[in-house]
Amino acid sequence: MAELFPNVNWESMIEATKETLYMTAISVAVTFVLGIILGLLLFLTAKGNIWENNFVNKIIGGFVNIFRSIPFIILIVLLIPFTKFIVGTMIGENAALPALVIGAAPFYARMVEIGLREIDKGVIEAAKSMGAKTSTIIWKVLLPESMPALVSGITVTAIALVGYTAMAGVIGAGGLGNLAYLEGFQRGRNDVTFMATIVILIIVFIIQFIGDYVTSKLDKR
Numbered sequence: 001m002a003e004l005f006p007n008v009n010w011e012s013m014i015e016a017t018k019e020t021l022y023m024t025a026i027s028v029a030v031t032f033v034l035g036i037i038l039g040l041l042l043f044l045t046a047k048g049n050i051w052e053n054n055f056v057n058k059i060i061g062g063f064v065n066i067f068r069s070i071p072f073i074i075l076i077v078l079l080i081p082f083t084k085f086i087v088g089t090m091i092g093e094n095a096a097l098p099a100l101v102i103g104a105a106p107f108y109a110r111m112v113e114i115g116l117r118e119i120d121k122g123v124i125e126a127a128k129s130m131g132a133k134t135s136t137i138i139w140k141v142l143l144p145e146s147m148p149a150l151v152s153g154i155t156v157t158a159i160a161l162v163g164y165t166a167m168a169g170v171i172g173a174g175g176l177g178n179l180a181y182l183e184g185f186q187r188g189r190n191d192v193t194f195m196a197t198i199v200i201l202i203i204v205f206i207i208q209f210i211g212d213y214v215t216s217k218l219d220k221r
Contacts (some may be wrong), residue, residue: 007189012179017199019093020175023165024203027100028158034105035157036150038064039112040138050134068106072164075103076171096173100164108157115149116142148219155211159204166200176200 038060044050045057070078076099080090083098119142127141143150169177176196184193 007183007187007191008195009183012183013176013195013199016174016176016179016196017203020162020165020169020177020200020203023093023096023100023168023173023175024158024161027097027104027161027164028154030097030101031104031108031157031161032154034101035108035112035154036143038105038109039116040142042109042113043116043142044134050128050137064106064109066106067102068110070103072099072103073167073170075099076168091172091174093174096165096168096175099168100161103164104157104161107160108153111153111156112146112150115146115153118149119145148215151211151215151218155207155215158207158211162200162204162207 041051041060042057042064045053045060047054047057067075076096079099079102083090083095086098087095089095123141123145124137127137132140165173165175166177166180169175169179170181172178176199180193180196183189184191184196
């Protein structure tokens with residue numbers, strides 16, 4: 001191993017992997033919650049649904065469309081003042097979290113909305129005719145019926161977030177992206193960059209495997 005990767009500091013590689021996993025795990029968890037909330041609001045306020053409100057729907061839709069359209073590397077720069085206010089610094093893995101969540105949550109919200117739209121309208125109407133409250137419809141009908149799509153969506157989002165952490169690493173957020181750029185690219189150590197890439201690919205494959213497995217277990221079709 002030392003002959004194949006002579007410049008790789010394995011302690012640094014392990015530490016960078018931990019940082020990447022930390023950033024990914026926290027941002028995925030927060031994105032999952034915020035994305036579901038935004039997706040539910042988009043769905044429920046749409047025409048013909050329980051909370052139909054065109055104005056609110058347009059506002060939320062506009063917010064989602066704007067932030068999911070901004071390239072992530074530009075979003076990080078735009079959010080520097082906000083990140084400094086929230087975290088107090090632009091360096092380190094915690095500094096990447098606001099941009100990661102704000103960049104991913106709107107993307108996932110659209111996937112949640114799509115998943116909710118695929119639910120059979122008859123199931124929702126049946127629940128309403130039985131006098132179910134909106135909260136009951138959300139918790140007992142919408143979320144359970146759309147769960148395979150929600151898990152599939154968060155899997156895709158989690159994989160995107162791994163890529164986002166690599167980009168955030170280039171400007172000092174830590175993780176494998178930071179290691180590949182500073183220790184690999186800038187110093188001409190291709191083996192470091194290659195090894196960091198392999199670890200990122202392994203993380204992506206594991207996320208995809210877990211996501212596919214959970215989705216298959218939840219999908220009753």
